[in-house]
Amino acid sequence: MLGVLGGMGPMATVDFMAKVVRNTPASCDQDHIRMVVCSAADIPDRTAAILGEGPDPLPALRETLLRLEAAGATRIAIPCNTAHHWHAALQAETPLPILHIVDAVVDQLTGPKDARIGVLATSGTVAARIYQDRLGRRGYACGLPDAAGQDEVTRAIRLVKAGHLSEATEILRREAEALVAAGMQAVVMACTEIPVALATVEGPLRASLIDATEALARACVAACRPEVALAA
Amino acid sequence: MLGVLGGMGPMATVDFMAKVVRNTPASCDQDHIRMVVCSAADIPDRTAAILGEGPDPLPALRETLLRLEAAGATRIAIPCNTAHHWHAALQAETPLPILHIVDAVVDQLTGPKDARIGVLATSGTVAARIYQDRLGRRGYACGLPDAAGQDEVTRAIRLVKAGHLSEATEILRREAEALVAAGMQAVVMACTEIPVALATVEGPLRASLIDATEALARACVAACRPEVALAA
Structure with missing residues (x-):
């Protein structure tokens, strides 16, 4: 089950989910990828933190990652480019693979x-x-x-x-x-x-x-439905 | 945190989330409602079950509800009208309030x-x-x-x-x-x-x-941000 560490911003997470659904070949609900999504809108601003002007978002990112693990996610995507500054730190915290948007x-x-x-x-x-x-x-x-x-x-x-x-x-x-x-x-x-x-x-x-959102969505579909990647 | 028992279908869940975001007065990410969403696309077809033509979706609905509880949801919305046939059965399983779309x-x-x-x-x-x-x-x-x-x-x-x-x-x-x-x-x-x-x-x-999706989204915003409902 794909875990989406989202909410950065909330509408961008919705856009990402729509792109996952649209990039999945499906003729009924049951053909689609299972997802668990945390839209953790309260994660502190990523740019402000990098520029030294705001609080560190890593604790909130880590807490959201744990919620996704608790809900049963088996791999993670983060539809926020700036949050990838903490990609390595988050990957060090979890055995679940975290896709990289770049x-x-x-x-x-x-x-x-x-x-x-x-x-x-x-x-x-x-x-x-x-x-x-x-x-x-x-x-x-x-x-x-x-x-x-x-x-x-x-x-x-x-x-x-x-x-x-x-x-x-x-x-x-x-x-x-x-x-x-x-x-x-x-x-x-x-x-x-x-x-x-x-x-x-x-x-x-x-x-x-x-x-980049669409690219990450396609990478998620390929990771969760390898037969789709082979057929493409 | 709003828990969304979704995936019925997956694009309808995306549409519901977009309507929650659009109905929330916000000027930055942190103004938005926190959500955890399970897009459990593999939940068996609800209409087929009601008509006696397919498997009972209640076990899968219940499992998804438990995932939302594990992730920290504090109230639940189900953006699928037909799934409300099991609203009372699900409400009996959880102390979390489940909003009713009707x-x-x-x-x-x-x-x-x-x-x-x-x-x-x-x-x-x-x-x-x-x-x-x-x-x-x-x-x-x-x-x-x-x-x-x-x-x-x-x-x-x-x-x-x-x-x-x-x-x-x-x-x-x-x-x-x-x-x-x-x-x-x-x-x-x-x-x-x-x-x-x-x-x-x-x-x-x-x-x-x-x-009905928009109505449920507004009810969720009002439940999670009571000051918005008062101002409306």
């Missing part, structure tokens, strides 16, 4: 190994080098917005969390287009709030966008 | 007490008299499609579960319009798959539709 993204990349990949993420994800280091180990260079652009991305993510989607969509579209114009082969929507805001974007930009 | 629907009704309320539901929900009896106790009469119409509703619900939304939308729109034409003051979408299919319906029909 590995799931890299498994979706199809271009040449030395391509530059743009990343739209929280300031916490950027400061903790979650994508830079793991993309680098897999042979990809990582491109980021400049400081002013990063501030805009941060503002847009807050707008999504507060439910103001349309303003967020415009900001994020602009920042994604800037990364493509700077030569990135693809742009990862590397905060789970971002695909919620960019769901309605069409046109040439759409083909450049990689949805 | 009570949540009745709390949304605004018309005169003797109004006739149409109900679109599974054959199991109809055969088990889940709406007829509970609406009746609250002073409302219940109207249902005729036998051929009920077969069409059943077919549409199966189409949603298999991911064929557009055909399901047309069938359900027709059946809802027939109930309005027969004099129903409102039509309850009393299977959690139905609002997923009718989400795109606009025009005069929209005002007559009552979404």
Whole structure:
């Protein structure tokens, strides 16, 4: 049973679950993957902690992991990119395998190994080098917005969390287009709030966008239903 | 912490969670309700069991309830109308309060007490008299499609579960319009798959539709955040 350490934010967890369901071949309820999901909305802000401006979320992450274990989860996914700063610390606490969202993204990349990949993420994800280091180990260079652009991305993510989607969509579209114009082969929507805001974007930009939430959902389906991965 | 006994079907559970999040006044993650959700997609078909054509889902429902208790839930919601046939049996097993979806629907009704309320539901929900009896106790009469119409509703619900939304939308729109034409003051979408299919319906029909999933979501927010209910 897939355990989802969620609530960061709550709507991003809902978006992730929808993507798990949609990526599962099924003709009736019973074909679907069993999931237990903790939407632990009260986990302290991950970016604030990384930037030294807020409390450590690790105790709350650990407590939520234990709730998932108690409910019978057999593997874990965390639909929050920034929370992956604590991936190794959490993995050290549990025998259950915890999928890594950056590995799931890299498994979706199809271009040449030395391509530059743009990343739209929280300031916490950027400061903790979650994508830079793991993309680098897999042979990809990582491109980021400049400081002013990063501030805009941060503002847009807050707008999504507060439910103001349309303003967020415009900001994020602009920042994604800037990364493509700077030569990135693809742009990862590397905060789970971002695909919620960019769901309605069409046109040439759409083909450049990689949805980290969707990549993690597919990796979960493949892990829980190996026959699906073989057939794909 | 709200416990959601879900997976019936999996996308209906996702739809319910989205409605809980959207009905919660929030400006950041930490304003949201904590939830633990079991999407137990392998629970045997509820309608088949009620009609004597399939295995009893009660053992699987009970096991899922225990998982939610183990994870720390303090009250329970079941986003599946048909599963409410086992509401009393499940309530007898747990000290945690289990909200009832029909009570949540009745709390949304605004018309005169003797109004006739149409109900679109599974054959199991109809055969088990889940709406007829509970609406009746609250002073409302219940109207249902005729036998051929009920077969069409059943077919549409199966189409949603298999991911064929557009055909399901047309069938359900027709059946809802027939109930309005027969004099129903409102039509309850009393299977959690139905609002997923009718989400795109606009025009005069929209005002007559009552979404049982949304009603249950609002009842959960009110139960978990009483200050919200007071402010509404």
